[in-house]
Amino acid sequence: MVLLYLTYVLLATFFQIPFGIDHMNVAREYLKHSPKDLGVANAVTAIVVNFRGFDTLGEVTVLFLASTGLGAILFRRREIHTMLNPRRTSVVASRIVQVAGKFLFPLIVLLGAYVFIHGHLTPGGGFQGGVIIATGYLFLLLAYRQFAIRHSVVTWVESLAGATFAGLGLTGIILGKQFLQNFLPAGTLNDLLSGGIIPLIYIAVGFKVAAEITGILDTVLSIGVEVNEQTQTQTQKNE
Amino acid sequence: MTALFIIVITIGSLVLIGAAIFAVHKRDLLLATVATSVISLVLSVFYFVLQAPDVALTEAAIGVALTTIIFIVTIKNTKRFED
Numbered sequence: 001m002v003l004l005y006l007t008y009v010l011l012a013t014f015f016q017i018p019f020g021i022d023h024m025n026v027a028r029e030y031l032k033h034s035p036k037d038l039g040v041a042n043a044v045t046a047i048v049v050n051f052r053g054f055d056t057l058g059e060v061t062v063l064f065l066a067s068t069g070l071g072a073i074l075f076r077r078r079e080i081h082t083m084l085n086p087r088r089t090s091v092v093a094s095r096i097v098q099v100a101g102k103f104l105f106p107l108i109v110l111l112g113a114y115v116f117i118h119g120h121l122t123p124g125g126g127f128q129g130g131v132i133i134a135t136g137y138l139f140l141l142l143a144y145r146q147f148a149i150r151h152s153v154v155t156w157v158e159s160l161a162g163a164t165f166a167g168l169g170l171t172g173i174i175l176g177k178q179f180l181q182n183f184l185p186a187g188t189l190n191d192l193l194s195g196g197i198i199p200l201i202y203i204a205v206g207f208k209v210a211a212e213i214t215g216i217l218d219t220v221l222s223i224g225v226e227v228n229e230q231t232q233t234q235t236q237k238n239e
Numbered sequence: 240m241t242a243l244f245i246i247v248i249t250i251g252s253l254v255l256i257g258a259a260i261f262a263v264h265k266r267d268l269l270l271a272t273v274a275t276s277v278i279s280l281v282l283s284v285f286y287f288v289l290q291a292p293d294v295a296l297t298e299a300a301i302g303v304a305l306t307t308i309i310f311i312v313t314i315k316n317t318k319r320f321e322d
Binding site for chain 2: 115
């Protein structure tokens with residue numbers, strides 16, 4: 001009975017809004033101010049970093065918490081399996097995959113760096129470029145068994161990049177303006193050095209996401225496979 | 240609404256629904272994971288055709304590469320056939 005009443009109230013409210021009329025007032029303001037005042041060609045980047053920059057700081061914090069939580073939960077199993085020296089995969093990767101991994105890894109890192117450096121000019125940005133770089137590391141992790149990632153370096157890069165993001169926001173306060181205010185000049189449109197602190201923030205976010213996702217993938221992949229007698233003799237023959 | 244738009248959306252919708260039914264129906268979890276990554280791929284093409292390239296890049300990088308590898312490693316560490 002209560003359900004019927006609630007349905008009636010909701011439907012009566014929704015049918016009072018006229019259908020098919022443009023209500024995007026805030027979006028129109030963003031699209032108008034983004035090339036003129038900020039000098040940024042990609043409106044999505046301008047919204048994510050500048051108009052809604054505080055939400056991006058929260059997103060980066062959530063990613064950091066997820067990566068730290070996963071590392072903390074699986075830390076004991078990773079330690080045990082590092083002592084027993086397991087294999088990351090149960091079969092050695094073929095020669096084609098190994099040579100292709102060595103050849104493609106710098107190209108993938110170059111593509112990812114291009115995507116997050118040009119985040120304010122072309123579609124993409126920090127998060128996409130960081131995940132592309134982590135995919136390159138995943139290729140090497142699956143191709144070579146003896147490839148190891150030093151977790152101290154990954155943790156330092158992640159923490160310093162996150163601190164750079166917060167530090168750029170605090171520099172706005174130190175210079176007498178708001179938190180995360182754009183204090184560098186806007187520059188001309190479609191230039192690489194345009195848009196104030198937006199490319200700097202996206203470079204920091206790109207490094208941070210790449211380091212985080214690489215750490216997560218290495219933690220998940222190094223749980224180890226249950227080596228029983230059959231696969232052990234087979235891999236010894238293959239190697 | 241150009242012809243390419245209509246063709247891509249129609250064919251993509253059929254592949255999407257087929258892959259989703261396949262992913263739910265199969266008992267071999269590895270095949271279900273591959274079907275999920277096919278769904279992410281078709282969805283990424285949809286986002287590009289609907290003029291949202293940032294979302295398409297994100298969906299292609301995360302949906303196809305990242306969640307697929309995490310699911311495969313999870314299936315390797317647990318059991319492969321559900322019952």
